[in-house]
Amino acid sequence: MTPFVDGATVAEDIHEKADVVVVGSGAGGAVVARELAARGKDVILLEEGGFFTGRDFTANPREMIDLLYRNRGLTGALGRPPIPIPLGRCVGGTTTINSGTCYRAPDYVLDEWAERHGVAGAREPDLRQYFERVEAELGVRPVPDETYGRNSRLFERGAAALGYDGARIPRNERGCLGTGVCAIGCPQDAKQAVHVSYVPRAQAAGARLYTRCRVDRILLSGGQAIGVIGRFADASERETGRELRALARHVVVACGALLTPPLLERSAVPDPSGRRGQNLHIHPATRVGALFDDEVRGWEEVPQAYNVHHFTREGIFIQGQFVLPALEAPVLPGVGAAHKARMARYARLGSFGALISDETAGRVRAGRGRWPRVTYQLGPADARKLARAIGLTAEIFFAAGAREVYSGIHSQPVLQNGDEARALQQAILPAADFEMMAFHPQGTAHMGEDPRAAVTDSAGRVHGTPRLWVADASLFPSSCKVNPQITIMALATRLAEHLAAEL
């Protein structure tokens, strides 16, 4: 591993200078750091969490959630109901803990961004070269036969029987063995999360990495960004009392859609549009389980290997999501002896996730402590869409031969047949009836050429504050309708090009 500065070991305050300081080492920040360093620019990359690789990943869910997830996985949005939104807090950010699914934002989404939100230069022909570059860097390819298992095959069979189009998921991996624990860190470093791809390449090109450094404030002078101040912490997240002051010609904020707006807010960065922190979309999701007569052994494959894209334009995507017993158990309905009876059939369970592209817009504001105030109330239209998504997933499972399906809906936790699944597709249910999670926060510092309507311009420059940029999913003007990683990285690649031209 290329040397880096672990904030826990810093004994004195540090003063740094660079061309660019990048805050956040996730999908966006790592790309910007790498692209600029490769062009010979002097880059500092700051990360709040620690730096871990496959050797540190034990595949124990509880241990890895403690190690890699922000606030031990207890992050989310307030609303009825509250929705957990797990985030990574480590070098690589959420790419370290995601399933490695790599989809480009669909052409019609990019067209909508251009036509409805005034985003320039970001239609498919404009971004194609960046998508291709990122996919080549990450080795993106569809899941191969060796790691495509019975959970996915059964579901694929069910979807085909119903005439629903789907395909194997393109993933960022090299040498994946199908260990099946993507969401708690790839122990083989096969998943090409940015901590094993872009970050080391950035370092090799000269970028300086500081870990366990939480940026408190962006420094402004004469209305321009001139650097940041960060505080170092130990492995227990306690501040050590040491601080980093990094002055730079440009500052790039890539903390993610839930943390970028609060940092801008705390730093008193002007917000001419008044839109900062609003427009939060999260892709609400529910895991749908199914019981089969025969063994599925869903842990013996890539957890997220197959996707039904038949309904993507409608705003529904259905993707595999099989997890180890400790993570599966809480989402199975029931308690006591009844729950044990269900878990006793764990080897016969299948599991897929039903996600929706949400129209609902939540909000993010700076909180008093480290976690921002995130509010999100699932609207009726999205509640109907989620019910339909769950109903479709259940219908596919029944078509695949499932005996019963666990819906994640409190009023109807167990579905017994395809008729009930089809009825659910038309159901009108309150938001509080769903047991939801969300994995793709986006939109809270969205781009657009009009400073009265957008927080950044089409390249990611913050309107009204020269030399300040945003490079994460905050940029999306609306839901990207698919897993956002590749689109974040493509936009970050483009941003780096623009930024380099200004240096």
Place this chain on the structure above:
Amino acid sequence: MPAVDRFLRLLFTALAAAFATTGLLFFCFPDATIATLNAAGRPVGFPPAPASALRFWLSLAVAYMMLVTLLAAAIARDPRGRADLMPILAAGKATSSLTCAGYFVASSPAFIYLANALVDGTLALVVLGAYGVVWATSGTGGARDRQLLQAVLEALVPRGGAFATGAADVALDDALVRYFARLHPLGPAGLRVLLRSLEYGTVVFERTRPFSRLDLAARERALAAWETSRLGLRRQLVASLKLLGLLHFYERPETWPGIGYDDSYLRRKLLAGPNAAAHAARLGA
């Protein structure tokens, strides 16, 4: 000193100062106090409170203000050690509030009655809230907390049934106590509140005995009812319990034979890749 204790000291010091100031005002300017409050209520249409030259009630009022001042000051010096004084202080404020509310409704709708009812009622709730904070954050992890936790976990994952292993077989209560302690300085307090909510929640919602005094089957039924309750908070409580309890339970290898899972596949993969040496050392393979 923990932040909670600093807050409690500050709170009761501020209360003592406020009570002392108010008592002094009552004593030095009794008629002006009444006149001021009458004037405040007049624009909104409240009738004036009747004036009186009798000072008997005033002397009792000043004595009462002296008493609450001394109570608040005594608590401020040692909020945890003198927490037993908090309900006494709250009782005084509640009595003042309720009697004024009664006079407002039954005697004369004077502003002074309404103002005192609201102010002293709020103060009573604040003091009771402080008492609740002390209770929640004191002596967590004690025998009673542990007994409740074991009762809950036994209902969540009982012994027997589909497979033999239950919560008691893997010391699940120890695991959760450690988890909450690591989570946050107020984590143990949070666990206590969660357990007490369930313990007395069954009295309120199921109209039965407290949770821990139910037999195992009744406890399971209670948890199941909470899981599907129309009240979101009850569902959220059980969802949180399941998330933390079952995460810690099913991470234990001794639970896996019962659910048809084994980690041979995972171990094979860990020992096959580029980090095989590191994983082998960790697994003792």
